[in-house]
Amino acid sequence: MASTTSSLLLLLLLLLSHPSEQQQTRSLSPLDKAALFDVRSDLRDLHGSNFFSTWDFAGDPCATFAGVICSPDDEQGTQFLRVSVLTLGTGLADSPGLAGTLSPSLANLTALTDLVVYAGRISGPIPRDIGIRLRRLRLVSISNNLISGPIPVSLAGLPDLHTLDLGHNELQGPIPTLLLLPSSPSLKVLILASNGGLSGELPRGISAAQLLHLDLRGNSLTGSLPRLPSTLRYFSASDNALSGKLDDAFAAPLPDLAFLDLSMNAFTSSVPPALFALPRLSSLLLQRNNLSGPLAVPPPGGEAPPSWSVVDLSHNMLTGEVPAALAAAGSLYLNNNRLTGPVPKEVARSVYLGSMTTLYAQHNYLTSFPAPSLPLPDSVALCLSYNCMSLPSTAAAAGCPTSAGPQPSRPPYQCSNNTAAATDGRDG
Numbered sequence: 001m002a003s004t005t006s007s008l009l010l011l012l013l014l015l016l017s018h019p020s021e022q023q024q025t026r027s028l029s030p031l032d033k034a035a036l037f038d039v040r041s042d043l044r045d046l047h048g049s050n051f052f053s054t055w056d057f058a059g060d061p062c063a064t065f066a067g068v069i070c071s072p073d074d075e076q077g078t079q080f081l082r083v084s085v086l087t088l089g090t091g092l093a094d095s096p097g098l099a100g101t102l103s104p105s106l107a108n109l110t111a112l113t114d115l116v117v118y119a120g121r122i123s124g125p126i127p128r129d130i131g132i133r134l135r136r137l138r139l140v141s142i143s144n145n146l147i148s149g150p151i152p153v154s155l156a157g158l159p160d161l162h163t164l165d166l167g168h169n170e171l172q173g174p175i176p177t178l179l180l181l182p183s184s185p186s187l188k189v190l191i192l193a194s195n196g197g198l199s200g201e202l203p204r205g206i207s208a209a210q211l212l213h214l215d216l217r218g219n220s221l222t223g224s225l226p227r228l229p230s231t232l233r234y235f236s237a238s239d240n241a242l243s244g245k246l247d248d249a250f251a252a253p254l255p256d257l258a259f260l261d262l263s264m265n266a267f268t269s270s271v272p273p274a275l276f277a278l279p280r281l282s283s284l285l286l287q288r289n290n291l292s293g294p295l296a297v298p299p300p301g302g303e304a305p306p307s308w309s310v311v312d313l314s315h316n317m318l319t320g321e322v323p324a325a326l327a328a329a330g331s332l333y334l335n336n337n338r339l340t341g342p343v344p345k346e347v348a349r350s351v352y353l354g355s356m357t358t359l360y361a362q363h364n365y366l367t368s369f370p371a372p373s374l375p376l377p378d379s380v381a382l383c384l385s386y387n388c389m390s391l392p393s394t395a396a397a398a399g400c401p402t403s404a405g406p407q408p409s410r411p412p413y414q415c416s417n418n419t420a421a422a423t424d425g426r427d428g
Contacts, residue, residue: 033057038103084111086114102147107133125150138160141165163188222240271286276296314337335363359383360383365410
């Protein structure tokens with residue numbers, strides 16, 4: 001019995017290691033081969049790139065073409081192989097990439113699941129029919145090129161699309177509303193960063209999306225920030241023209257949000273206390289807005305105190321005293337506001353113990369810094385210049401950036417009534 005079992009296992013291994021004659025003789029679908037020919041005709045290697053050196057159409061594209069992976073088309077039951085993955089370019093740092101345009105024939109690769117176009121100088125629009133005909137797409141990454149025109153609406157609602165990365169191009173027009181709504185239930189990662197020309201407002205219904213990662217930085221988006229999806233872990237909308245209050249956007253729980261960047265916009269009013277209570281938040285970047293009022297940071301509570309790696313509230317119009325709870329930040333940027341009063345001893349202790357490696361508090365109206373009798377760690381950057389205090393000997397301006405200026409303290413007339421100075425719109 002054991003001998004029979006061993007023989008059957010050996011036979012099975014032999015069959016698996018030697019594909020059938022039909023499998024060995026399968027060739028690429030003529031339609032796919034024609035599509036690859038058109039793709040090659042519309043693209044070229046930039047000087048220093050040799051990506052297309054293996055694309056010899058006299059051979060077998062599935063066996064020799066760089067960036068091409070083929071699979072049996074079991075859904076259609078044909079005798080041909082189909083292109084399932086197409087990667088254009090190497091993605092290597094020393095490769096200049098490709099130039100040209102994206103052929104409309106890409107839409108004929110109907111078995112494609114992954115389409116990746118690495119950095120180069122490819123221009124022109126995204127072929128409109130990609131989202132209509134390539135219904136198996138799971139990954140579309142066409143980034144760091146010169147792609148222009150609108151985002152095809154057809155990309156919304158692809159049943160299996162998980163990741164769409166169109167960042168660092170020259171796309172224009174509004175973001176298709178359907179991309180940001182539950183009509184794209186499989187979409188988890190959406191990157192549209194640094195296109196510049198993407199405009200319009202974010203839809204109110206975005207909160208119902210299932211996104212994990214949403215990167216919209218470096219565009220021309222306007223309007224207020226709607227309530228965000230509760231599933232988000234990463235959200236950046238920095239360097240846009242967004243405005244209004246932030247309270248509504250963070251009225252609902254965001255239990256998994258770890259990275260939030262809303263810097264370089266025109267948000268107004270106060271910083272919502274709910275932001276400091278997000279349980280997994282690591283990076284909070286709100287610099288260069290029009291935020292005002294005092295900071296309300298809840299004191300640490302529960303079993304897991306906050307573990308902020310960076311909190312940047314610089315270049316706003318914040319007033320009041322520095323909350324002691326901000327001592328939990330690894331890097332804290334409060335510079336160029338209108339903050340008053342002493343720096344809390346908890347913050348000073350974090351700096352001198354090295355748990356806070358950066359404290360920039362220059363250009364405020366702070367009145368004292370309780371420096372302990374300890375040497376400042378070499379790894380710490382501390383800047384307290386241009387406040388209403390004499391700098392402690394261990395906190396000289398050596399840790400300040402050049403933008404802090406040469407003056408160690410504010411002129412006395414600005415500090416005689418520093419609370420009024422901090423709120424009347426004068427230099428801060």
